[in-house]
Amino acid sequence: MLKLLKNLIKEPMFVIGVFLFLTTVFAGLLGPSLYTPQPRSEFGYEAPLAPRGIEVDLSKNTITHWVVHRGDTLYAKETIKKDSLGNMLNNTALAKYWIGTDNLGQDYVALLLRGLQNSLYVGLLAGVIATTIGTLVGLFAGFKGGIIDDILNMFTNLFIVIPSFVVLVLVSTSFPQGRSLTLIAVLIGFTTWPWTARSVRAQAASLRGRDHISLARINGASNLQIIFKHILPYLASYVFMVFIMQVASGILSESAISMIGLGPLGEGATSLGVILNTAKNQSAITDGLWWGIFPAAIVITVIVFALYLLNNSMEGVFNPRLRK
Amino acid sequence: MPSNIIFSAKDISKFFGHGKKRICAVNNVSFDIADGEIVSIVGGSGCGKSVLAKIMLGLYSPDSGSFLYKGKPITNTRNHWNEVQSVFQDPFGCFNQFFSIRSQLKDAFGILKEKPSKQNIEKRVDEALLAVNVKPLDIEGKYPFELSGGQMQRMLLARIFALKPKVLIADEPTSMVDACVRANILDYLMKLKEELGMTIVFVTHDIGLAYYVSDRIFIMHEAKIVEAGKPEDVTQNPQSPHTVRLLEDIPDINREWIKK
Secondary structure (H helix, E strand, C coil): CHHHHHHHHCCHHHHHHHHHHHHHHHHHHHHHHHCCCCCCCCCCCCCCCCCCEEEEECCCCEEEEEEECCCCCEEEEEEEEECCCCCECCCCCCCCCCCCECCCCCEHHHHHHHHHHHHHHHHHHHHHHHHHHHHHHHHHHHHHCHHHHHHHHHHHHHHHHCCHHHHHHHHHHCCCCCCCHHHHHHHHHHHHCHHHHHHHHHHHHHHHCCHHHHHHHHCCCCHHHHHHHHHHHHHHHHHHHHHHHHHHHHHHHHHHHHHCCCCCCCCCCCCHHHHHHHHHHCCCCCCCCHHHHHHHHHHHHHHHHHHHHHHHHHHHHHCHHHCC | CCCCEEEEEEEEEEEECCHHHCEEEEEEEEEEEECCCEEEEEECCCCCHHHHHHHHHCCCCCCEEEEEECCEECCCHHHHHHHEEEECCCHHHCCCCCCCHHHHHHHHHHHCCCCCCHHHHHHHHHHHHHHCCCCHHHHCCCCHHHCCHHHHHHHHHHHHHHHCCCEEEEECCCCCCCHHHHHHHHHHHHHHHHHHCCEEEEEECCHHHHHHHCCEEEEEECCEEEEEECHHHHHHCCCCHHHHHHHHCCCCCCCCCCCC
């Protein structure tokens, strides 16, 4: 185990992946409690870098900055008074928010941290559920073989054929009152397990007939020993890598259904996807309010990228034959 | 039935797959193997000889017919393996690649009912390694994927030399070692046989090897034993056309081997 870790640390891709992933995890776990959000702005969609309009009134020494929203309506407007030398007197908006605010004037940094936490939660839970179901079904099918294998395989294929996204959308719409993060995670977990089942089944089936299992048996190893010493090491890397992929795809699935407005609903259920959905609904995209879309999108990309890096780097280390 | 019969097979069959894909690997085979005998099962690839070996080992149970070890069916496999051990065919697939060779050789003692002490295990492993012409230091800390096919095969044999079972089922035990090492190993195996009164079942496609070491030869073809008898009878006076083929196909330096 220690040797494995040593080999992993030698892998630069792994180190970068772990660093990125741990950073996001820490930000998600500790961020919401460590970061004190700025008080709510009365003006939505503020951002330090991209005011959509500036009105300078030299007679009153004021600069008014606003964001155009929905046609011609002024959505956000804030007046900054400046003294005769041009220094800001009443800087309420421009330096206060790192990224800006959403349409309701909430601090985006706080929202992103909360969203990150919730997205990670959904991804991990969905990943655990999908990996557990998939591994159990796959192991059972692969080891038992015969008719049980056929039945489970048929069942798995059935789930693969039904597009999981459609199921996700349909089930989500049937909970119009409230959808907790857990519900969404469970839904994702229950619709994405078949691929895990397939890959694990294939592995298990190929292991079943291997001579090293027979040898372990005539060495007097118990079933548990065979599972933990002679099968799990061969499968662990697959299961773990599949788990990482499931977490990544869980996060992406959550963002996707949230984006079309079928994600978690209710107080505190702000996921990264929900942030994107809100921004989209408030036409942040058409109005070019980039800070409504990009930060959340970047955070999603970073997590998924980190997970893919981890997955890729582990491939070479877990399979001793590929070791350099 | 005499009491010194080790294996007794009566009309055993073994099938794989189901439905249309059902394949018969062993078809109505009957034989007896006596205590202390060396029997070779000879046949071409895919004739079912390895499956027969696994039935003797208790890893497969026959789908029909009765298979007895010392007059009783194999029910407790742990007891069975305490006495009956095997060298498997494919040395590459036989060891768990996540553990060192030595630790796996030591693991083999797990099947013995009376476990030797730790020092004794180390000593027996060292002795067994020397018996197969491998210096114990050479494989110290090595993993299975770091060894060649021949070395791995010797490790499998070392396992047997360490365990000293009463019955050995050797499935192509020397297919990957050079002729010199093969002679050494067979020599040691024979010594061990004399010492322990071991019963050995060789599974091989090499009728030449079978001729030199066996008391009896079974010729297998397409899941059936087509001929059985003393090596002299089988080789000098073959009854089955399949035996004739096997004999003809032995490469001979003075004879054109591959017919053009």
